[in-house]
Amino acid sequence: MEYVGFKNFIYLLKRDDFFWKSLYNTFFLLIAGSLLQHIIALPLAVILNTKINRGKEFFKTAYFLPYITSSVSVAFLFGYFFDRNFGLFNYIFSLLNLPKIMWFSDPATVKPAIAILLNWRWIGWNTILYFAGLQSIPEELIESAKVEGANQYYIFFHIILPLLIPVIFFAVSLSIIFGMQLFDEPLILTGGVRGNPGGVDNAGLTTLIYLYTVGFRWGKFGLGCTISWVLFFIIISITVVFKKILERIQN
Amino acid sequence: MISDKKIQHLSIKISTTFLFLILLIVSIFFVYPFYYVFVLASRERANMFTVPPPFWFGNGIRQNYTSLLQNLPFWRNMFNSTGIAVLATVTTIFFCTMAGFAFAKYKFKGKDFLFNFILATLAIPQLLGIIPFFKMMVWLNWINTWLPLFVPTMANAFGIFLMRQYLEGSIPIDLLDAARIDGMKEFKILLRIVFPLARPAIAVLGISTFIGSWNNFFGALVILRDKNSYTVPVALSSLLGVHNVDFGAIMLGTALALIPLLLIFIFFSKQIIASLLAGSLKGAI
Structure with a gap:
């Protein structure tokens, strides 16, 4: 081992195209696979929290199921769903007279396919999280607003949402920390540890897969640790900025 | 004549049913893949990659099991x-x-x-x-x-x-x-x-x-x-990227690895959800 100073940092940030591509992929998947789903999860939780008598326990169980199963198992299964000739998705498309999608054979559809799996796996978890947050809001607060003549829209945006901000912060922060370290699902879906890193045209190469490739397939531990540090600072910065934004909204 | 109150009551009933249906459809979307793992685990290679894809169990479990243990x-x-x-x-x-x-x-x-x-x-x-x-x-x-x-x-x-x-x-x-x-x-x-x-x-x-x-x-x-x-x-x-490994064998392995977790979850789902939430939400607030 020799001392190289900032050589690795300079190489990574200035000349490493793989690294920048992996960051782009990671951010794409963070938004499409981890963050946008909160817009679906929160309304689902509100529906789950309305006065539906039957099946509430069943729904909660069903929504939670994807979260407890191994990422590798579900990635294998979805790999089958995304098969371009025999997969379930293309079969449904053919029934609807839509064109076949090449999924993992076409760089343009690799990330959307991974995002579909991520949504499937995490929407339920986020829904249950928001549901628990909604349950902790005192009923009297909403009742008294109704008595004063507030409509549903007003109640949701001016009473429920502000009270949910700590839960939103927690749920979204978890999504960010998880999303920035995305590894299992894209790795399995794009061909595993022996395949081309990140699949066709490295379209599914996340920063963590790149870290693994650099460190454990190419044996460059120094550069691998450099990636860790850069990613660490990115994650911390995003979380801090996000916290600041929410605090401003809350005030 | 139907009174206003009756109409209001009816509309609440309809909207509740509608919301119930949304939740039901979403939950099918979440549960269906688990059923599918077991369908695929029971299919031999020739009966797996077909158009339309298989929707019911096959009789290839024994073959998949042999193949799984070979690999x-x-x-x-x-x-x-x-x-x-x-x-x-x-x-x-x-x-x-x-x-x-x-x-x-x-x-x-x-x-x-x-x-x-x-x-x-x-x-x-x-x-x-x-x-x-x-x-x-x-x-x-x-x-x-x-x-x-x-x-x-x-x-x-x-x-x-x-x-x-x-x-x-x-x-x-x-x-x-x-x-x-x-x-x-x-x-x-x-x-x-x-x-x-x-x-x-x-x-x-x-x-x-x-x-x-x-x-x-x-x-x-x-x-x-x-x-x-x-x-x-x-x-x-x-097994990914290895030639001549049956996909059915991988799916059988996946199914067998899922069973312990599914059993634990089905029996204790109420406690698991409540407890995992308590743990994480306490961290949040």
């Missing part, structure tokens, strides 16, 4: 997964309860600093330290063993935090003092008083540790390099 020491892998998960669960419960108890009930110098220091490690993304972690495990000669997959996390920030929060409120200091006056040693107090009283929190910690360990992939992938030492997720992932 992997599968039961050995299941044994590794189970052993690591059980050891991780037991040791995590033991050490986190001890540390949590100390932080909740003992007075000592530097307590607040130490506790905040432990909490701060929660903010560090775990997977990023994988290379130094790997180097350390090489240095310890722990590659291909179970140890790296449960020893470093035996006393972890989440567990210590959870146990401290719970023990702080649930054990009266008078009870401890009374036990001490009766001549109980500290370790006996831990075993006889703390563990039984902490049962609900132990359940939360135990369940989340077991699930996390059973599903752990990245750490296991880096540490386990020999077929016989693989856990199930690593073993299954090693």
Whole structure:
């Protein structure tokens, strides 16, 4: 081992195209696979929290199921769903007279396919999280607003949402920390540890897969640790900025 | 004539049914893939890649099973997964309860600093330290063993935090003092008083540790390099890109690895959801 100073940092940030591509992929998947789903999860939780008598326990169980199963198992299964000739998705498309999608054979559809799996796996978890947050809001607060003549829209945006901000912060922060370290699902879906890193045209190469490739397939531990540090600072910065934004909204 | 009240009542009924249907459709979307794993596990290769895709069980389980065992020491892998998960669960419960108890009930110098220091490690993304972690495990000669997959996390920030929060409120200091006056040693107090009283929190910690360990992939992938030492997720992932491996065999392995978790979940789903939420939401608020 020799001392190289900032050589690795300079190489990574200035000349490493793989690294920048992996960051782009990671951010794409963070938004499409981890963050946008909160817009679906929160309304689902509100529906789950309305006065539906039957099946509430069943729904909660069903929504939670994807979260407890191994990422590798579900990635294998979805790999089958995304098969371009025999997969379930293309079969449904053919029934609807839509064109076949090449999924993992076409760089343009690799990330959307991974995002579909991520949504499937995490929407339920986020829904249950928001549901628990909604349950902790005192009923009297909403009742008294109704008595004063507030409509549903007003109640949701001016009473429920502000009270949910700590839960939103927690749920979204978890999504960010998880999303920035995305590894299992894209790795399995794009061909595993022996395949081309990140699949066709490295379209599914996340920063963590790149870290693994650099460190454990190419044996460059120094550069691998450099990636860790850069990613660490990115994650911390995003979380801090996000916290600041929410605090401003809350005030 | 239908009165206004009746119309209002009817519209509430319709909207409730509509919301119920939305929830039902979404839950089918979540549950269906699990049914499908078992369909595929029972299909032989020739009956798997078809148009339309198979929707009902086949009779290829025996063939898939033979193929699975030809490619992997599968039961050995299941044994590794189970052993690591059980050891991780037991040791995590033991050490986190001890540390949590100390932080909740003992007075000592530097307590607040130490506790905040432990909490701060929660903010560090775990997977990023994988290379130094790997180097350390090489240095310890722990590659291909179970140890790296449960020893470093035996006393972890989440567990210590959870146990401290719970023990702080649930054990009266008078009870401890009374036990001490009766001549109980500290370790006996831990075993006889703390563990039984902490049962609900132990359940939360135990369940989340077991699930996390059973599903752990990245750490296991880096540490386990020999077929016989693989856990199930690593073993299954090693079949990717290997020629002549039946996809049905992989799906059968996936299904077999799912069964323990599904059973635990179906029997304890209410407790699991409540407890995992309690654990994480407490961290949030």
